Amino acid sequence: MVSVTLHKLRKSFSRSGTVVDGIDLTIADGEFFTLLGPSGCGKSTTLRMIAGFEEPDEGTIHFDDRNVTYAPANKRDVGLVFQNYALFPHMSVARNVGFGLDVRKVQRAEADRRIADVLGQVGLAAQANARVDELSGGQQQRVALARALVFRPQLLLLDEPMSNLDAKLRQEMRGALRDLHAETGITSVYVTHDQAEALAMSTRIAVMNTAIVHQVGTPDEVYSRPLTAFVAGFLGRNNLLDATVRGIEGERATLTLADGGALVVRTANAAPGVSFETGSAVIATVRAESVRPAGPADAANTVTGTVADVDFIGYSLSCELDTPLGRIKVDLTGTHARPERGDSLRVVLPEEAAYCVPAER
Amino acid sequence: MVTLTNAQRVTGPARRPSWIRRRWSTALTLALLLVVIVGYVIGPMIATARRSVSQDKAQVLGFSFKAWADFFANPTQTSAIGGSIVVSLLSVLCAGVLGTGVAILLTRWEFPGRRVCQVLALLPIALPPLMGVWSFKLLFGVGGRIPFAMEEWFGLDQKMFWLQGIGGVLIVHAMTMYPYFFLTVSAALANADASLEEAAASMGAGKARIWMRVILPMLTPALVAGSLITFMSAMSSYTAPLLFQYTDVMTQQIVIAKTNGDMRLASIISTTLAVISIVFLAIIRSYEQRKVYRTQSKGGGRKRSTVTSTPAKVVLFVIAVPVTVFLVLPIVMIAVLSFTAKGGWLRTVLPSEYTLEWWGKLFSGFEFWRPVTNSLLMSVIAVGGAMILGAGAAYVMSRMRFRGKLALDIAIMLPWALPGTVVAINLITAFSSPSPFAFGQVLVGTFAILPLAYFVRFNPLIFRSTFASLSQLDPNLEDAARSLGATWWHAFRRIVLPLLSRGIMAGALLAFVDGVGEFVASVLIYTPEWIPLSIAVNNENYQGNIGVGSVYGMIQVLLVLGVLIVTRRMEARETAAPAL
Numbered sequence: 029m030v031s032v033t034l035h036k037l038r039k040s041f042s043r044s045g046t047v048v049d050g051i052d053l054t055i056a057d058g059e060f061f062t063l064l065g066p067s068g069c070g071k072s073t074t075l076r077m078i079a080g081f082e083e084p085d086e087g088t089i090h091f092d093d094r095n096v097t098y099a100p101a102n103k104r105d106v107g108l109v110f111q112n113y114a115l116f117p118h119m120s121v122a123r124n125v126g127f128g129l130d131v132r133k134v135q136r137a138e139a140d141r142r143i144a145d146v147l148g149q150v151g152l153a154a155q156a157n158a159r160v161d162e163l164s165g166g167q168q169q170r171v172a173l174a175r176a177l178v179f180r181p182q183l184l185l186l187d188e189p190m191s192n193l194d195a196k197l198r199q200e201m202r203g204a205l206r207d208l209h210a211e212t213g214i215t216s217v218y219v220t221h222d223q224a225e226a227l228a229m230s231t232r233i234a235v236m237n238t239a240i241v242h243q244v245g246t247p248d249e250v251y252s253r254p255l256t257a258f259v260a261g262f263l264g265r266n267n268l269l270d271a272t273v274r275g276i277e278g279e280r281a282t283l284t285l286a287d288g289g290a291l292v293v294r295t296a297n298a299a300p301g302v303s304f305e306t307g308s309a310v311i312a313t314v315r316a317e318s319v320r321p322a323g324p325a326d327a328a329n330t331v332t333g334t335v336a337d338v339d340f341i342g343y344s345l346s347c348e349l350d351t352p353l354g355r356i357k358v359d360l361t362g363t364h365a366r367p368e369r370g371d372s373l374r375v376v377l378p379e380e381a382a383y384c385v386p387a388e389r
Numbered sequence: 390m391v392t393l394t395n396a397q398r399v400t401g402p403a404r405r406p407s408w409i410r411r412r413w414s415t416a417l418t419l420a421l422l423l424v425v426i427v428g429y430v431i432g433p434m435i436a437t438a439r440r441s442v443s444q445d446k447a448q449v450l451g452f453s454f455k456a457w458a459d460f461f462a463n464p465t466q467t468s469a470i471g472g473s474i475v476v477s478l479l480s481v482l483c484a485g486v487l488g489t490g491v492a493i494l495l496t497r498w499e500f501p502g503r504r505v506c507q508v509l510a511l512l513p514i515a516l517p518p519l520m521g522v523w524s525f526k527l528l529f530g531v532g533g534r535i536p537f538a539m540e541e542w543f544g545l546d547q548k549m550f551w552l553q554g555i556g557g558v559l560i561v562h563a564m565t566m567y568p569y570f571f572l573t574v575s576a577a578l579a580n581a582d583a584s585l586e587e588a589a590a591s592m593g594a595g596k597a598r599i600w601m602r603v604i605l606p607m608l609t610p611a612l613v614a615g616s617l618i619t620f621m622s623a624m625s626s627y628t629a630p631l632l633f634q635y636t637d638v639m640t641q642q643i644v645i646a647k648t649n650g651d652m653r654l655a656s657i658i659s660t661t662l663a664v665i666s667i668v669f670l671a672i673i674r675s676y677e678q679r680k681v682y683r684t685q686s687k688g689g690g691r692k693r694s695t696v697t698s699t700p701a702k703v704v705l706f707v708i709a710v711p712v713t714v715f716l717v718l719p720i721v722m723i724a725v726l727s728f729t730a731k732g733g734w735l736r737t738v739l740p741s742e743y744t745l746e747w748w749g750k751l752f753s754g755f756e757f758w759r760p761v762t763n764s765l766l767m768s769v770i771a772v773g774g775a776m777i778l779g780a781g782a783a784y785v786m787s788r789m790r791f792r793g794k795l796a797l798d799i800a801i802m803l804p805w806a807l808p809g810t811v812v813a814i815n816l817i818t819a820f821s822s823p824s825p826f827a828f829g830q831v832l833v834g835t836f837a838i839l840p841l842a843y844f845v846r847f848n849p850l851i852f853r854s855t856f857a858s859l860s861q862l863d864p865n866l867e868d869a870a871r872s873l874g875a876t877w878w879h880a881f882r883r884i885v886l887p888l889l890s891r892g893i894m895a896g897a898l899l900a901f902v903d904g905v906g907e908f909v910a911s912v913l914i915y916t917p918e919w920i921p922l923s924i925a926v927n928n929e930n931y932q933g934n935i936g937v938g939s940v941y942g943m944i945q946v947l948l949v950l951g952v953l954i955v956t957r958r959m960e961a962r963e964t965a966a967p968a969l
Contacts (some may be wrong), residue, residue, distance in 0.1 A: 081868050101871040108872040114865035118887050127883075130875035179874065 029215045030091045030182040031057045032078065037087035039073055044351035047073045049239035050087070055267075056231075057215060060209050061210075062218045064226040065236035066262070071219045072187055074236075078103050078217060079185055091183065102131075104183075107176030107214075111188040113168045115160040121147070121171050122156040128179035146178045149208070166197045177212065184216040190225065202228055223263050227251060235259045255299050257311045258387050263345070265316035265357045267377070270387065273308045280379070283312055287352035290378060298384035310381055316346070316357035316380030321365075322374040331356065332374040335367045349373055415789060418781040425778060426800045428826035429845050430514030433815035434663055434807075440818050441656035460657045465642070470661070472637035473624055476558055479621035481616045483563035488570025488615065489608075491712060496578045500705040506713040513716055514568050515949040518724075519923040520942025521906040522628045523930055524719040525561045527726070530633065534722075538738045557633030562626060564716060566619045573611035581607055586834030617673045624665060625808030627909040640810045644913065647814070659814040663807055670799060670806035720946060727939035747936035760925035761944060767921065771843030772851075772897050780893045784885070786852075787859040805849035809909030815840055817914060836919050842910045847903065851896035857894025891959055900953045905948050 032055040040046040048070040055061045063071040076082045078089060080101030088097045096104055107128075115124050122143050129139040147153050150170035160168060169189060176184060186205075190198045191215060206229055209216055220226055226233050227247040235258070236242045243255040254260035261268055271283035271291060283291045291312055295304050300312050322330045332351030340346075340358045343358040347367060358375055360366075367373050444451035460466050495507045516524075528535050529552040536550035552560055581604070589599045627640040636645065639662050646654035725740060733742030750757045782801055786794065804812060818830035820841075832838045862885070870880035908923035915924050922941055929938040 073427065079868075081871075101868070102874045102876055104872070105874070106872055108869065110865045110869060112863065112865060114863060114869040116866060116869075116884055116888075127875070131874040131879060175869075175873065246626055 029057050029213060031055060033090040035088045037084050039082060039084050046239050050162060051241055053234060058213045058215055059231040060216045062226040062230040062233045063222060064233050064234055068222055068238045069236040071236050075185055075187055076245045078130045079106055079108050105181050107181035107184045109172045109176050109186045109189045111191055112171040115168055115171055117161060121158050121160060124160060124171055125175045125178050132179060142178055146174045150174045159307055165193055184214045186218045188220055231386040254385055257388050260385050267314045267356050269308055269312045269353055271312045273304050273306055273310060275306055276304050283351055292379045293382040293384055299386060301386040302384045310384045311387050313383050313385060314377045319375050319380055322376045326376045329377045329379055330374055335369050335371045335373055338369055375379040401859055415785055418785050420779060422782050430804055433819035436819040437656045437815045438660045440653060441660050443653050446651045446653040447902060456653050456657060459884050469637055469642045473639045476638055477620045477623035478567060480562035481619045483559055484566040484619050485570050485616060487563050488567035489574050492571045492574035494577050494709055498705055500702050506709050509717050510714045511563060512720055515946050516565060516719055517942050517945035518906045519628055520926050520938060521719055522561055522632045524722040526632050528722050529560055530557055552572055554633055554635045558629045558635050561629040562623050566622055569618045570615040573615050574608055577608050577611040621669045621806060640808055643810050643814060659811045663811050666806040670802055674799060723942045726935055727943050747940045748876050750937060753966055760920050760922045763919050764905050764922040767840045767843060768901050770840040771847055771904055772900050774844045774846035775851045775900060776893055776897050779848045780855045783852050783855035783859055787856055801852050802849045804845045812842060812846060813910040813913035834916055839911060840912050843904045847900035850900045855889060855892045855898030858889050862888055871964050895956055898946050898956055902949050902952050906945050
């Protein structure tokens with residue numbers, strides 16, 4: 029297997045402008061690495077450059093210490109799973125899977141054995157001779173995966189492979205992909221806009237927006253310790269509050285919020301770029317699941333609002349409050365009273381759950 | 390994890406300039422395409438334009454616009470320009486009413502005999518270009534069988550029903566060009582989103598309002614497309630005016646001028662007609678770029694309303710059946726003629742004397758078959774060439790972006806828009822003397838000139854059909870093959886070509902059908918040693934051997950029907966196995 033190094037990668041198109049703006053990434057050997065971001069953030073273009081379908085305007089791509097920046101796609105030894113699978117409609121499942129082996133002139137017997145093996149691995153042994161359009165979406169996805177793996181590439185690239193599957197199949201495929209990665213240990217680069225997929229499967233995640241990488245880290249790091257307001261807002265349901273630092277007392281800082289009220293936070297719960305000097309602008313974030321209804325004893329960090337929206341989503345009640353601070357998202361779990369639209373609700377933004385990120389320039 | 394020094398980062402393959410990265414095969418196709426377009430389309434057209442400003446009417450000599458001034462001052466010529474436009478407009482009207490009417494009749498309601506009518510309504514597509522017009526002439530023309538029957542059956546003066554001149558031309562145009570409307574309108578109606586009508590109805594619109602405000606506006610793209618193509622075809626029409634002796638159109642004037650030895654005048658009219666065609670082509674291409682109304686919701690098109698009341702059934706039946714019979718009549722006429730003895734159809738509605746003599750000629754030896762094999766051979770050569778170039782051009786045009794692409798697109802489609810007469814005149818002016826594009830040979834008067842003319846005309850057909858299937862082909866498939874390790878050529882051969890083969894074949898078959906029936910360009914440039922089928926039909930008919938001409942005509946009909954059936958089969962397979 030192989031490690032991948034992207035150095036100062038830049039790409040622009042005449043129509044859409046700069047779509048990848050100086051990306052530096054190192055993907056370690058055997059990692060399951062995810063490029064996560066909203067559509068149009070440049071993640072697919074980055075993947076296409078790694079695959080060899082686009083040439084960067086600037087920068088280099090290395091597989092280990094081999095410079096592949098301008099190497100043609102067919103010389104890169106990379107397995108690729110497309111969003112729409114791109115199965116060859118005029119070939120059977122087995123011929124599709126065997127295409128990469130034909131190209132490499134693998135002996136017939138050996139090729140047949142490997143096709144059978146990999147089809148068994150993805151659970152499609154019985155469908156070897158089926159036409160690809162007879163298969164369901166999930167099965168087609170497995171064929172695409174088998175086709176990308178059968179020639180034992182050093183790198184597997186997956187471009188939103190699950191976006192055409194329904195929720196239940198997606199759950200299943202997540203597990204299957206994770207198992208496959210554990211078995212083969214192949215370095216994988218996964219592109220998605222779905223944070224749940226990214227968090228569930230990745231060794232590390234690069235969160236991208238508007239052509240740049242905002243943060244690279246483990247799922248826990250990007251979720252719990254976001255580096256920027258974008259990362260904080262993109263992952264999960266988060267409340268972002270513009271604030272100014274009023275002062276520090278030991279490990280605590282008091283912030284002034286937009287409505288003039290105070291919010292106490294811990295200085296340890298902050299991204300590296302945050303300054304707690306008096307008067308600095310910061311963004312305080314409190315996740316919806318950390319916000320809870322205030323009890324009689326709660327005094328600090330509380331805010332009162334009117335319930336504007338309630339969504340029952342099974343395991344929790346997902347509410348939005350109109351407060352002097354703007355909309356506040358609250359996820360109520362357990363045995364809390366169920367508020368209804370129009371009710372007044374006082375909630376606590378717990379000090380220990382607040383996390384500060386730098387204010388956007 | 391590997392860390393890299395800066396020195397290592399800059400090593401490795403250097404970036405090559407973009408013109409080298411473009412593949413040699415693309416460059417080769419583009420170069421070939423340019424050679425063909427410049428050498429055989431644009432070049433000859435310019436040669437004709439050059440000839441039109443010659444000082445001498447037979448030779449290219451000096452430079453003078455006097456002939457052009459004379460042309461526009463000559464009442465015969467200006468009247469022919471007006472005549473062409475009037476004939477074209479009226480053809481659009483007649484074919485439009487007929488085609489739209491038949492399409493609505495046969496797709497909106499279910500009644501007994503509908504399916505049979507629907508199949509029969511397509512038959513006129515198989516009408517051979519020359520023999521078909523002869524058939525019209527013998528049916529509706531002076532002394533034709535329909536007027537004769539009117540006199541016999543109803544005692545009406547048959548002279549009232551004789552169609553001559555523009556009347557004859559129009560009935561031929563209406564009945565041969567109505568498929569342009571019938572096919573597009575039928576498709577538009579079949580694909581129309583039923584939920585739109587239901588939405589209109591649920592908002593309280595009555596039937597009449599739904600028709601005026603929803604259905605007809607949805608048909609507009611189909612009607613406009615049909616009108617443009619019909620107008621252009623009518624402009625190009627040569628055979629109908631020829632047989633109905635209507636000389637007041639430009640195509641006739643070209644041939645008259647050429648016959649009188651005034652190649653300069655022929656060139657002037659050709660150039661004028663070419664300019665009109667280019668303008669129309671540009672309009673059509675830009676119209677095609679616009680959006681077509683497509684079904685947005687799932688669940689297929691509208692279900693036909695089944696007519697249940699008996700009077701309504703009778704009314705529909707009474708309208709649909711005669712219309713369909715009328716449409717099929719010309720082909721039936723050719724079939725009957727092929728069994729009619731010489732002089733066996735004079736004062737009767739149906740022939741009085743039948744014979745198998747004409748069909749017996751099939752076994753009379755090779756001489757009879759020669760025009761058939763000539764046409765087949767010339768068509769196969771032309772189609773073969775056009776398959777390579779047209780398909781290659783489509784691939785290049787769909788996969789590459791470069792400046793001047795629209796101009797190239799119009800240049801590729803141009804021979805489709807140019808009237809056959811104009812193509813022939815252009816080739817005559819360009820290849821009557823040795824030309825570098827003919828390897829220094831004179832092509833006029835040799836075998837090569839007709840296959841060349843066919844080849845030039847077929848390229849656009851195959852280009853279009855290949856381009857259509859290419860635009861349905863997922864570009865990711867090629868990328869997928871590349872990432873699996875295939876070279877560009879391997880991916881093209883194993884993935885792209887097999888998936889395009891149907892599109893290429895569809896265009897090739899269409900071209901082949903055209904080639905077997907081609908008359909308009911052939912009549913101006915054929916060589917006596919290599920007589921094509923349509924010329925043989927014409928010669929036989931003019932010698933009074935209409936029976937033999939009809940047998941040749943029927944061979945054309947059968948070839949076309951065979952091709953249509955093959956194409957339908959291919960389409961059926963395609964719908965059974967939709968691409969991903």
